[in-house]
Amino acid sequence: MSDPLGDDALVEAAERWWSTDIIDIHPGYIGVRGFPIEQLIGRLSFPQMIWLMLRGEVPTAEQGALLEAALVASVDHGPQAPSISISRMSVTCGLPLNGAMASAINVLDDVHGGAGQQCMELYAEIDQALVKAGYGEGATLDHDQTVRLATEVWAGWKERGIRYAPGFGHRFHPLDPRAPRLLGLVDDQAAAGAVSGRFAAIGRAVEDSISAGRSRRVPMNIDGATAVIYSELGFEPALGRGIFILSRSVGILAHAWEQTQQGGRIKGPMPPQIPYNYTGIKHRDLEPNA
Template sequence: MTQAFDAAKLAADYWSTSIIDIHPGSINVRGFPIQELIGNISFPQMIWLMLRGELPDTEQARLFEAALVSSVDHGPHAPSIAISRMATSCGLPLNGAMASAINALDDVHGGAGQQAVELYDAIDVRMQAGATLEHAVEQGVDAFIAAHGKYLPGFGHRFHPVDPRAPRLLALVDENVRAERISGRYAVIARGIEALLMSRKSKPVPMNIDGATAVIYAELGFAPELARGVFCLSRAVGILSHAWEQRGRKERNKGPMPRQMAYTYTGKPERHLP
């Protein structure tokens, strides 16, 4: 009996979780019966509840949702979107195309939001230790560049002179700061980085989507890794949409560029075995 009890306890503890409690006829999510959540909360609220353990208030959910909406898609030239379309044309089902594309959302393509939150946090620590905004920003940016290279996540864009999504997100941030719903300290830090880059480069290097959503996620208290995680949730919508569109085109084996376009060969000229 003791062995049976110990085995049962081991099994019960093996996947212990505070997220969901399921019994025959009962499903409680973070303590809430699922039937009370269905039809009464939005999907962004559900994401927040799952990740944070409590429901957001209305304004938190609105700001969180704005960040999610802004990151859904950025066209077929975005590697994750292109991968979803190529995978679909190679015969993968939608779930396979989505998995292939989401796997590309790593440090280089998809990680800038997390990295920007980490940068903001590092600057915030310096300010809390007594540094002025200007000194904290300069020291934080220089430390980041020394550790990771000259690319600064969240600022500048290879396609948009001004990322049209960022000003709208920042306007929502400012609205929430004025209403004292969030502190605004991360928005101040991000704009401090913009000012530093402007002084060093003598031209604007405006905040992009990653920098602006990082402000929102940091202001709302999301950990840096979750900034990347929720970006993946958002971008999954665009990935699915493009995969589904590609499915309807009945094209096969699409590569990264049209086959009529030649690539550049840089190897040895044709040669033969002796």
């Protein structure tokens, strides 16, 4: 067994245990990515601060505006969204706001809340196929070729058992009203040279590909549109989900607070007057000698 560390070595080992490039704190000083916090307060928007924390640099005004648009678009989708309904039910069970928010956020996983990240992964795979086909960064994409490659990539996803293209179609909206607006903002920034527009083209190619041969188009939804924005801005897919959770947390908080003001006690997903559907064995009696 090695000799125990001396006091100085022990302190040094403790300091090395956690390391971070994000924040530097000393008595009277707080530095975020090297910037004194007092220089950031009042000058950076919250979306720009998110960017700085995640990426290490201050975004341009155009980048911050696109990130903000995606965050605004995803804040809420009503009590029928499981995460929102969970936040409301939680407070009727006595949880404080932080408990209600934690309960709701915990369900934002692959099925509910994961489509944006999955769509970014789909876009990234198509992007790599385009690079291999000779359409590298900065190249003008041929739409037909992009559709063809999107079709090939999506076929590979379907072979892995994935039935629905993440980021496309919607169980409630025939056309998600958020998606065209977000894509329009990307188009504007692409025309101004703030982003490439490459992933907007890829997203549209996916829509054309999965809609081919159908009587109705399968339009891009909010997850597909925000996946375009986060991909255009250079975020990794896993961060796409994390940023979505930051956005949806606003709706979760608002609904939990509203339910707190409305009151109610132990509210389930449906009023007690509406029965659930029992599909088990009908009434039977236990034999006396059982």
